[in-house]
Amino acid sequence: MKKDILENIKQEYNDMLKISNGDFTEITELENNPVVQRYRHLLDLKKSRDLVEKGKRCIVGKVIEEYGHGVIKESNNIWCLLFETEAKKVKGSSFEHFDEVDEDQIVVLYRDIENSFRTIAISKANQEEFEATHNVVFGKPQIYDSSDRYYNTRRQFFEDCITNGQEEAVKKILSRHKDN
DSSP states (O other), X not given: OOHHHHHHHHHHHHHHHHHHTTOOHHXXXXXXXXHHHHHHHXXXXXXXXXXXXXXHHHHHHHHHHHHTTTTOOSOOOEEEEEEEXXXXXXXXXXXXXXXXXXXXXXXXXXXXXXXXXXXXXXXXXXXXXXXXXXXXXXXXXXXXXXXXXXXXXXXXXXXXXXXXXXXXXXXXXXXXXXXX
16 A cells, blocks of 8 residues: 555544544644634535525625624614604513603614614603714615614615725714715
C-alpha cells in the first residue's frame, strides 16, 4: 500500500481509539474554533435550499425571524405606531410598559421596530408627549392595516441596515417619518 494510504489508516485507527476511550478533547477544540463554527453555519444554510430558491426577500425574512423576536435587547429605540384601542381590550397582555388607566380609556400601542417583543401601551392623554420624546414612525401611510404597516416598515429598516449600515438605516427611517 502507498504511504499516504497507510497514514490515513493509522489516523483513522487512532481517531477511533480516542473516541472509543471517551477522549473528546479534539472534538471540543474543533467545536470551539470560530472557523469550524462558521463552516457548520454555512453548511446548515447550504442544506436550506429554500433560501436559494426564494431569493433575497426570503433571506431578509429569515434574518428578521431569527433576530427580531426578542434577540435584540438594545435597539435604536424606534417605535412604530400600531393602533388605538380601549384599555380593557389589551389589559393583561405582555407589554413592556402599560400606562395605568381606567379600562374604558383609550390607549395607543407602539412596537419596537427591532424587537417585536417590545410593545408598549400609552394612554391617549400621553400620546403627544410620548411622540415628542421618542422616535416614532407611522409606517407607510398607504397601508392601513397596523400589522402590515409595522412588518413592512420593519422589513425595510432591516434591509437598510444590511445594505447601508445601521446609522444610515436609522437616518433613513427617521427622515421618512418626518416627511409624512
